[in-house]
Amino acid sequence: MIPTTTGDHHNRQHLPLHLRGPSPPPANKLTDCSKATKDSFRAKIEKREWNRSSNNGSTTGNDDVTLCSSSFDKISFHKDRNKRRVRRNLEADGIDNNEDVDGDSSEGGDDAKSSDSARGLTLDSVRESLIRQEDTIVFCLIERAKYPTNSPVYDGSVAGMSGSLVEYIVKETEALQAKVGRYESPEENPFFPENLPPSMVPPHDDPEVLHPSGTSININKTIWDMYFNQLLPLFVQKGNDGNYVPTAACDLHCLQALSRRIHYGKFVAEVKFIDAPEDYSPAIQAQDRATLMGLLTFEKVEEMVKRRVEKKAMVFGQEVCLNDEDDKKGKYKVDPSVVSRLYEEWVMPLTKLVQVEYLLRRLS
Amino acid sequence: MIPTTTGDHHNRQHLPLHLRGPSPPPANKLTDCSKATKDSFRAKIEKREWNRSSNNGSTTGNDDVTLCSSSFDKISFHKDRNKRRVRRNLEADGIDNNEDVDGDSSEGGDDAKSSDSARGLTLDSVRESLIRQEDTIVFCLIERAKYPTNSPVYDGSVAGMSGSLVEYIVKETEALQAKVGRYESPEENPFFPENLPPSMVPPHDDPEVLHPSGTSININKTIWDMYFNQLLPLFVQKGNDGNYVPTAACDLHCLQALSRRIHYGKFVAEVKFIDAPEDYSPAIQAQDRATLMGLLTFEKVEEMVKRRVEKKAMVFGQEVCLNDEDDKKGKYKVDPSVVSRLYEEWVMPLTKLVQVEYLLRRLS
Numbered sequence: 001m002i003p004t005t006t007g008d009h010h011n012r013q014h015l016p017l018h019l020r021g022p023s024p025p026p027a028n029k030l031t032d033c034s035k036a037t038k039d040s041f042r043a044k045i046e047k048r049e050w051n052r053s054s055n056n057g058s059t060t061g062n063d064d065v066t067l068c069s070s071s072f073d074k075i076s077f078h079k080d081r082n083k084r085r086v087r088r089n090l091e092a093d094g095i096d097n098n099e100d101v102d103g104d105s106s107e108g109g110d111d112a113k114s115s116d117s118a119r120g121l122t123l124d125s126v127r128e129s130l131i132r133q134e135d136t137i138v139f140c141l142i143e144r145a146k147y148p149t150n151s152p153v154y155d156g157s158v159a160g161m162s163g164s165l166v167e168y169i170v171k172e173t174e175a176l177q178a179k180v181g182r183y184e185s186p187e188e189n190p191f192f193p194e195n196l197p198p199s200m201v202p203p204h205d206d207p208e209v210l211h212p213s214g215t216s217i218n219i220n221k222t223i224w225d226m227y228f229n230q231l232l233p234l235f236v237q238k239g240n241d242g243n244y245v246p247t248a249a250c251d252l253h254c255l256q257a258l259s260r261r262i263h264y265g266k267f268v269a270e271v272k273f274i275d276a277p278e279d280y281s282p283a284i285q286a287q288d289r290a291t292l293m294g295l296l297t298f299e300k301v302e303e304m305v306k307r308r309v310e311k312k313a314m315v316f317g318q319e320v321c322l323n324d325e326d327d328k329k330g331k332y333k334v335d336p337s338v339v340s341r342l343y344e345e346w347v348m349p350l351t352k353l354v355q356v357e358y359l360l361r362r363l364s
Numbered sequence: 365m366i367p368t369t370t371g372d373h374h375n376r377q378h379l380p381l382h383l384r385g386p387s388p389p390p391a392n393k394l395t396d397c398s399k400a401t402k403d404s405f406r407a408k409i410e411k412r413e414w415n416r417s418s419n420n421g422s423t424t425g426n427d428d429v430t431l432c433s434s435s436f437d438k439i440s441f442h443k444d445r446n447k448r449r450v451r452r453n454l455e456a457d458g459i460d461n462n463e464d465v466d467g468d469s470s471e472g473g474d475d476a477k478s479s480d481s482a483r484g485l486t487l488d489s490v491r492e493s494l495i496r497q498e499d500t501i502v503f504c505l506i507e508r509a510k511y512p513t514n515s516p517v518y519d520g521s522v523a524g525m526s527g528s529l530v531e532y533i534v535k536e537t538e539a540l541q542a543k544v545g546r547y548e549s550p551e552e553n554p555f556f557p558e559n560l561p562p563s564m565v566p567p568h569d570d571p572e573v574l575h576p577s578g579t580s581i582n583i584n585k586t587i588w589d590m591y592f593n594q595l596l597p598l599f600v601q602k603g604n605d606g607n608y609v610p611t612a613a614c615d616l617h618c619l620q621a622l623s624r625r626i627h628y629g630k631f632v633a634e635v636k637f638i639d640a641p642e643d644y645s646p647a648i649q650a651q652d653r654a655t656l657m658g659l660l661t662f663e664k665v666e667e668m669v670k671r672r673v674e675k676k677a678m679v680f681g682q683e684v685c686l687n688d689e690d691d692k693k694g695k696y697k698v699d700p701s702v703v704s705r706l707y708e709e710w711v712m713p714l715t716k717l718v719q720v721e722y723l724l725r726r727l728s
Contacts, residue, residue: 132510135684135697139503146496158544160565165544172540180522180529182609201524204606242568245546253617304686312684320499320676322668333499 121209126264126271133261134305137347138312140257141235142333144250148239153248154228166228169248170255171195186210189263191220191255210266214358217266219350223259226346227251234338261347265354272296272355273362284363292356302348306340313339485573490628490635497625501711502676504621505599506697508614512603517611518592530592533612534619535559550574553627555584555619574630578722581630583714587623590710591615598702625711629718636660636719637726648727656720666712670704677703 152158153165161168171192174182181201182188186209190196232251273280283291313336516522517529525532535556538546545565546552550573554560596615637644647655677700 136507136510139507139680143500143503146500158565160563161544168544169541173537176536176540177533177609177613180525180532180609180612185607185609188610199524201522206606242570243549245541245544245549246552248544249541308684308686311686315682315684316503316680318679320672320679322672322675 121267121271121274123271123275126267130261130264130268133257133264134309134312135316137254137257137261137342138309138316138334138339140250140254141313141339141342142317144232144247144254145235145237145334147243147247147250148237148241149232150240150242150244150247152240153244153251158244165244166248166251169245170252173252186215186266187260187264189218189220189259191224191259193218210270211358211362211364213361213364214266214269217263217354217357217361219262219354219357220255220259222350223255223262226350227255227258231338231342231346234341235334258347262350263354265351266358268351269296269355269358269362273359280359281363284359287360289356289360292359293352296352296355302344305348306343309343310336310340485631485635485638487635487639490631494625494628494632497621497628498673498676499680501618501621501625501706502673502680502698502703504614504618505677505703505706506681508596508611508618509599509601509698511607511611511614512601512605513596514604514606514608514611516604517608517615522608529608530612530615533609534616537616550579550630551624551628553582553584553623555588555623557582574634575722575726575728577725577728578630578633581627581718581721581725583626583718583721584619584623586714587619587626590714591619591622595702595706595710598705599698622711626714627718629715630722632715633660633719633722633726637723644723645727648723651724653720653724656723657716660716660719666708669712670707673707674700674704 156162156164158165174190174192175195175197177183178190178196179198179200181199181203183190183193183196184199184201184203228251279295280292282288283295313334314332317332317334317336319331319333520526520528522529538554538556539559539561541547542554542560543562543564545563545567547554547557547560548563548565548567592615643659644656646652647659677698678696681696681698681700683695683697
């Protein structure tokens with residue numbers, strides 16, 4: 001599957017309040033080039049036009065992205081990194097301080113936090129969001145596992161329909177939610193961007209946090225393909241119980257949760273870049289994907305994330321009975337090893353892919 | 365709030381396969397009057413017309429239902445009930461055998477199961493569904509609790525919109541899901557039935573399990589009022605983080621989960637009635653709500669359900685860390701006592717209300 005960059009609808013940067021730091025956003029090089037004015041609606045429309053034309057000149061072609069997308073093998077851990085960057089990566093990959101195996105979670109924290117929060121984004125807020133999103137993903141998988149495969153949802157065989165039921169549900173739900181502004185948020189990325197109606201709701205005039213040319217990154221085609229062709233067969237029972245619409249609705253929730261988590265790599269990359277631009281700038285200037293991927297890869301951290309999501313699948317997917325001795329130990333609604341594999345093979349590599357793509361555009 | 369009966373769109377009885385027992389449905393008094401023919405689409409349209417006209421003559425007025433809805437006080441436990449009925453009620457209220465405090469879970473089981481499964485509905489399937497739906501409800505509440513109140517979602521103050529955002533999301537999502545057959549299922553009840561477009565998908569020709577005049581019971585107005593005015597303020601933090609569409613989407617999921625659970629009372633009532641029609645028929649013939657409510661109330665059972673959902677809120681709402689000692693004991697994403705209260709004050713009383721309303725129509 002070829003990850004693609006989409007149109008201009010992602011360039012409307014509404015920073016959700018929960019991502020904002022305590023300080024007001026100062027004028028700096030990012031907000032200088034993209035901050036919304038008080039007449040934000042008209043100004044943003046004009047800016048979208050500007051972004052669209054500037055994105056057309058992007059140096060990053062789809063072929064390059066495909067190459068990166070298909071080479072998810074780990075790049076070895078660089079021993080010469082300084083502790084400060086290790087801490088940053090640990091946190092940004094969703095590891096809380098108590099689980100910092102290097103024991104240096106507080107080092108440099110204040111400096112980093114102040115520079116990030118000045119831009120409305122903090123390591124803390126990014127880390128907390130990533131950890132919380134793990135719960136959401138596990139809940140969504142457990143809910144989808146209530147239903148068996150229900151293949152008519154996917155193969156176009158539902159009587160009265162000309163196409164796939166799940167595509168209909170996803171496309172139409174995205175369209176109705178777009179009308180009320182879902183995709184005004186930089187955290188949200190649609191699976192069918194080409195069909196979105198305009199929003200009735202004007203964009204907020206909040207400070208923009210992402211670099212404009214990076215916000216258009218959208219690898220939902222890859223996520224769609226991964227979810228239906230690789231992940232789904234791993235955790236649902238074969239069968240058909242006739243609950244087609246609830247099944248498709250659960251698929252939508254899984255897709256949205258995975259998409260949000262993976263595209264959150266844009267925020268991870270931004271907070272890392274702002275924290276130490278000197279670490280990334282040479283590789284960005286050289287458009288060196290492999291080096292960037294290496295800078296973003298920490299095997300020990302990834303191993304911890306895998307173990308944590310596996311534990312979450314055990315805790316959230318257990319059969320809870322009133323008497324502890326009646327709990328069905330070892331019986332889970334979704335196999336915890338599948339959730340671990342989901343993170344190892346897809347969520348973390350794709351998040352890093354988003355980070356690399358974002359950083360490649362960060363100085364444009 | 366006044367629970368109302370809605371139009372004819374619930375009379376299309378598609379029994380999901382997961383509710384079906386192992387035996388093929390025989391001809392009996394229920395299927396005789398409502399079983400779909402092989403030419404099911406046309407036959408069901410005709411039947412809807414028949415049901416609509418017969419429902420118009422229903423003896424149950426809204427005033428009566430309101431009286432019942434506003435008097436949720438427990439009716440005392442009837443000591444003269446036989447053990448067999450206690451077991452039925454225990455199971456149907458979602459208590460698994462291991463938690464049967466009366467220790468008589470196996471008594472009479474085979475007889476009851478055979479008569480139920482012959483109709484495609486078993487005590488086991490009803491009980492399992494109710495228990496599994498508890499998990500879904502807890503997950504939905506936890507997901508909604510990610511966001512603060514976000515009052516613009518409800519008060520019509522979102523710029524560019526003329527009405528309530530959450531009403532728009534619920535209404536439009538129901539409309540698009542109705543087109544592909546969501547409300548063909550007897551388990552699904554819309555909040556805005558008056559706005560539903562016709563389904564593109566023909567109804568299945570599965571055996572019908574619910575009595576036709578009972579399927580039109582819809583107390584979603586009561587559930588809507590309870591959820592927004594009473595429940596929501598109990599478990600979300602005050603505040604505004606700007607995530608309006610995801611917040612409204614979470615509300616939709618909570619509403620759908622609660623509605624499905626509460627209206628599942630129709631299946632509970634049907635399986636109880638089929639198991640022992642002689643227990644209920646006198647009160648039904650006398651249209652005696654209070655006696656029916658008494659027959660359906662088991663305080664010990666309700667106490668166990670409350671304790672179990674409270675435990676689920678603790679298990680599913682905990683902060684999971686890799687090291688057990690780092691787990692934040694006693695800190696939950698949704699206060700477990702709120703989930704217990706939700707079941708005590710609303711879910712169980714409203715489910716019983718649905719059961720009473722269903723039984724009142726059961727012999728019509």
